[in-house]
Amino acid sequence: MASHRSPASDWYKTAFRYDYLRVYPHRNDEEAHRQVDFLVDNMDIPPSCEVLDLGCGDGRHSLELARRGYRVTGLDLSEELLERARRRTAEEGLDITFIQGDMRDPPGVSAFDLVVNFFTSFGYFQEDRENARVLDAITRSLRPGGRFLMDYLNREYVISTFVPADSRTVEGMEVEQRRWISGDPSETGGHVRINKQVRIREDGAERSYDESVRMYTLDELGEMMARAGLEIVQAYGDFDGSPVSADLPRNILVGQIGQSGEAGAFGETRQPGESRLAGESGSCADAALPDEKKAKPCP
Ligand SMILES: C[S@@+](CC[C@H](N)C(=O)[O-])C[C@H]1O[C@@H](n2cnc3c(N)ncnc32)[C@H](O)[C@@H]1O
Numbered sequence: 001m002a003s004h005r006s007p008a009s010d011w012y013k014t015a016f017r018y019d020y021l022r023v024y025p026h027r028n029d030e031e032a033h034r035q036v037d038f039l040v041d042n043m044d045i046p047p048s049c050e051v052l053d054l055g056c057g058d059g060r061h062s063l064e065l066a067r068r069g070y071r072v073t074g075l076d077l078s079e080e081l082l083e084r085a086r087r088r089t090a091e092e093g094l095d096i097t098f099i100q101g102d103m104r105d106p107p108g109v110s111a112f113d114l115v116v117n118f119f120t121s122f123g124y125f126q127e128d129r130e131n132a133r134v135l136d137a138i139t140r141s142l143r144p145g146g147r148f149l150m151d152y153l154n155r156e157y158v159i160s161t162f163v164p165a166d167s168r169t170v171e172g173m174e175v176e177q178r179r180w181i182s183g184d185p186s187e188t189g190g191h192v193r194i195n196k197q198v199r200i201r202e203d204g205a206e207r208s209y210d211e212s213v214r215m216y217t218l219d220e221l222g223e224m225m226a227r228a229g230l231e232i233v234q235a236y237g238d239f240d241g242s243p244v245s246a247d248l249p250r251n252i253l254v255g256q257i258g259q260s261g262e263a264g265a266f267g268e269t270r271q272p273g274e275s276r277l278a279g280e281s282g283s284c285a286d287a288a289l290p291d292e293k294k295a296k297p298c299p
Pocket of ligand 1: 055058077101103104
């Protein structure tokens with residue numbers, strides 16, 4: 001482990017370009033379609049709600065949400081990925097607002113009913129306080145009663161299935177990936193990251209980029225969210241709806257702004273059928289409330 005050089009702290013500014021799309025070809029529209037199905041089935045968000053896709057990349061989820069009638073804003077740092085998102089949006093005649101910006105700075109305050117954050121678009125910053133700012137941005141961008149879905153890695157699974165190196169050929173380019181874990185996962189509160197160097201050889205030339213993601217345990221993330229005023233209501237281990245488990249790859253966290261600004265900690269017991277949704281917004285945000293408490297749907 002010690003022989004690896006540390007990725008630059010701003011690795012995320014250069015890692016997400018066209019090569020990223022080619023290295024992860026299975027992170028495509030079909031997958032986004034299934035994941036949006038999951039969101040619709042499990043969150044009961046009425047179409048026409050305002051959704052913020054935080055770290056939207058090339059817009060695969062933004063487009064799918066817009067196709068289903070949601071009013072979508074996608075925010076991302078990568079101008080290259082946004083360019084593709086805008087082009088595809090225009091080709092389909094959809095109406096989506098794409099903003100180039102940093103996920104620590106919300107594009108609107110109390111402006112959204114739902115924030116989505118798909119495919120490990122969290123934990124990129126070196127400092128925990130900077131990662132916490134992303135959660136604050138989610139809270140600030142949500143309307144009262146607003147909800148979120150975060151699709152994050154499962155640290156236990158990453159560690160138990162860890163493969164230090166592999167290589168494959170994709171679209172004529174040779175892709176070699178070297179991975180290493182930094183920090184001590186057995187130390188409570190330790191700063192643990194999964195790091196990757198991606199080396200690409202194509203047409204006789206070589207280039208590389210790095211990735212480095214802070215691996216929070218589910219408890220750590222729940223505590224960070226609670227501090228940001230976010231409450232996890234449900235945690236899934238995969239997009240088939242299975243509950244979180246050590247042998248499933250994801251931590252898919254579904255939740256809401258904590259009631260009256262006081263977020264409950266993850267794991268807090270709740271009576272069956274009892275809603276934790278604030279539901280004071282008169283908007284889509286309270287969609288999971290019992291019918292008699294629901295306000296009018298989004299205009
Ligand atoms: C793993 S990709 C996921 C993209 C998209 N959610 C998806 O599932 O296809 C992470 C995305 O986060 C974006 N990103 C990285 N750092 C960012 C930052 N500081 N602010 C906003 N976006 C950022 C990247 O440009 C990239 O598009």
